[in-house]
Amino acid sequence: MSQKTSLLPHRSPGTAPDGARPAGRNEPPGVVPCGGRRGSGRLSRGAARLTVWYLRVAVCVDLLGAVWVSFGQDLKRHNDGDFFTPHLVAAGFTGALFTAVLAVTMRRRKRAAWLLNLVFGLLVLALYSCVMALLPEFRAHPFNWFSLAVTALFVAALPVARREFTAKGDRSNPKLAAGVALGGLLVATALATLLVTVTNESPVEERSDLGVRLSYALARLVFIAGTDDRVDGIAIPGWVDVFINVTAALLLLLVLWAAFRSRRATDPVSPADEERLRALLERHGERDSLGYFALRRDKSVIFSPSGKAAVTYRVVGGVSLASGDPIGDPEAWPGAIDAWLAEARSHAWVPAVIGAGETAGTVYTRHGLSALELGDEAIVDTGEFTLEGRAMRNVRQAYNRVRRAGYTVRVRRHADIPAEEMTALMRHADAWRDGETERGFSMALGRLGDPADGQCVMVECHDAEGRPRALLSFVPWGRRGLSLDLMRRDREADNGLIEFAVLELIQRSGEVGVGQISLNFAMFRSVFERGAQLGAGPVLRLWRSLLSFFSRWWQIESLYRANAKYRPVWEPRFILFAKSSELPRIGLASARAEGFLDLPSPPRLLRRTRG
Template structure:
């Protein structure tokens, strides 16, 4: 074989590989279009009448479409499962195309072998459509068979059994309700036909126990039973296509490896230390020199912050992360990534959008002097005159009894509210493994603890805000007092930079309020101000902006624009903005982590 032949064969193999890799997304797009079409003609009767001929052609020559909302939902569920490479969805779509091949082949053969039984003028268009659909379905069936390995994402263990049990249970409920309703509202149906009729309707009409039955109950009874049965089928398929669950847990050995990477490369990212949250999992690069920390929420494999470790190995860790997501049919995404990590995710094939900005105080440049800092300066002076004092210590320097008191006060101040934070919060306080964290306590003139801040280490010379709590009855300005006091003590702690809260959509709030801002920007800002009534978007921006910080952009990376709403939902759940039951709170380990292992050699 010549070099030219080898190059040509390699090129063809690469093209075939790209075609197979793109098949799940292509099928998902086609089924999504069919679902949208079926939903549109189901809810809009004028459109259904106008497109009646087109619907008939599509259904007979391309793919089944029905003016049925339940069928549209089924196609949408199947499309989502195919996009996630679900193996169960592969068998369902393969069975559909297999049935289409058999059905169209039967029509074509009957018209060829038994022409005397076929009305030539009535059947010719149907035969032509069946021939076209036969070719199309056979090609699709063959491509699916060749691309079987592309659908490798497993379903949850025992999901088929659970889905079957769900279907049988809900159909039994449908049958019971139907039998009861037809007994109360029989219409013209004879009493002996009540039970078989209810069974037929519960099974969706796929069986006909008595084709010569006369009479029927009111139309709304038939509709209600059909609706319940349709919901039963949809719920069963949703259960079948559920994403594989992942244990939201960071084992001790993995935590030690993450801490080793932070010790060597932790200065890169102010959010790096949050990768030690114990309700996250972690995937390492093949060399072990970088890792991506994530949690699976609502079928989204959600990473947070930058990858931990050597920047040169980030790409390998991200590819391992994407392979993990694809293996189990999860949607990959990353929130709160810095600019360098956003470029790394983009190189790996993800799309990137700016999410907001992180407020970073450079200690050497911070001052309370000047007109712009007047509000902060007045708050600090007012709190100081009220007799408040500060105490700043590393967690390792806080006696156990004092730390227990701090934890109790922080818990009491939080009250019944849910613990928030995923990308920029540690989720624990007072753990012995967090001795390098810094605790800032504000006490009133009588020595009572009224507010606290806790910061995690950011490399050797930085701190990143983790926790902010205060007594609601305490004086205003305590937070400004503590931040300014921490900056004043930064030299003693060896700290040169302090990361505060993250301000989502910061540029919109800032630029939308400027003179001459365009109508679109002003409308976007007004929308965010309205949403701030519930999610404190504007107040977080203003709380950070008063310190005149350096703004560092943060990004969100995602696989597909269609998945962006689901990524947003998963982020809101993970951060605690939506009260959806989630993984358990991070647990405390009774002992400090073992000595850090050396970073592996090689990338």
């Protein structure tokens, strides 16, 4: 039977697992211990929260001034007259966008954002101080003293909170941001100048020359002048000014993204790392049916200090996405999890785990993550499985129908397949794939026919004429288990080939020394099961109806029913996350990693150079 929900090994009193923090010293993800006295740590964290909330309030005021016309005009009159507003408080969507990016990057504790806020804030504070010292008319208004005090409080909080902002960006960010700013400004200026020239409604004899039109377009892009500003010889429709302003805002957002983006990935698994992982799987591979998928070569790995455990992950869209349980000795899991969370904090990545088992989920929650049941994994005990009985009547009939049609199944380890046959099988697998994208991350190996995977099992289904019609590939799960990796069939062949091949493998599992087989993962399996029962509540029935509707495109319910026919043992799998607000971002990253969502590639200028 599955060992995924077994309890952690017993520890003697007074001992701690590898890498575990002493009691009372656990820090939530995203908070970096500052060292020093407890009071100074609280002061630093409080100052960091103050700066973030100041920026959030400034965003709200900027947006309010943009949508509330009279309020926005009052703010502009204040800044144009003998008043000035606090730092970053103005009226307009562009100012709100700029401040919002600063607030988000500060919340993620990025060092570059802290430095930019400090330099920018000091310049504004110096300007305000000089104005108040040199111009008596400004000192006469109490509102200016309030603006100066609020700005000074924000700037003073930044040095106090400096130890909280440790997240590092990519080293190429400054060059990339400069390149995006320069290249984007050139393209946007050329486009804006062309629009101004084409839409200019001034009389021909009064039209400005190219230099004036170029200056007008550049000034509006850089300073985003108001629509009431006019230049002699230029009379253009209002939508052109709006288009230029929107272009400037988008360019600003793109530059800020390039300047503050997190490092997109770490080094993938090296051959030496793979050998260490294989050694851990050899000793502890029975614990998790997804363990072998840690050997995907698009993942990165981080080991515990003792080297007895590891977490494998992939960075997608700023999310450090781990999958399955940690690899290795459960006693050393906390050390590997600590190292993984620390690396996520250092790069401002969002930590998340998909497909963790119950035992691993419990350990992850002790490190500050929250758990949410994602679905269930279908596991068949080959020793207890039988096709007899009324409950298996439909499955038995479908199996016999395919067998009478002359189909046969061959079961072999990959190491026993000659190279030319493996090459042919790989061609069939590519030809039968549904779409161009190779799907799978948490429960797929992502390769076929690699010599290092000789212990994987291939199940080949041939028709009566000996032609290959379907194939399944399974990865090792410890010494006596298999976990489904690849499942392909010829669409022109008869239905039921996959079920026939699975049933043949279950009944002939002794040929490859297998006692348990992990099949597909059924997302939200409990919803479909409980929602169809007598007495199910309206909320559960509604949830089931929604999932059934989306199953038309994503096969959520069909996967559950396809696995339920084998009467498996259902093992729950969980998603782990730090904050509920990050679940949409984690869901998007998971969909991208699994191959269900293929976002367009960024321009070559924005692609990160690995190294």
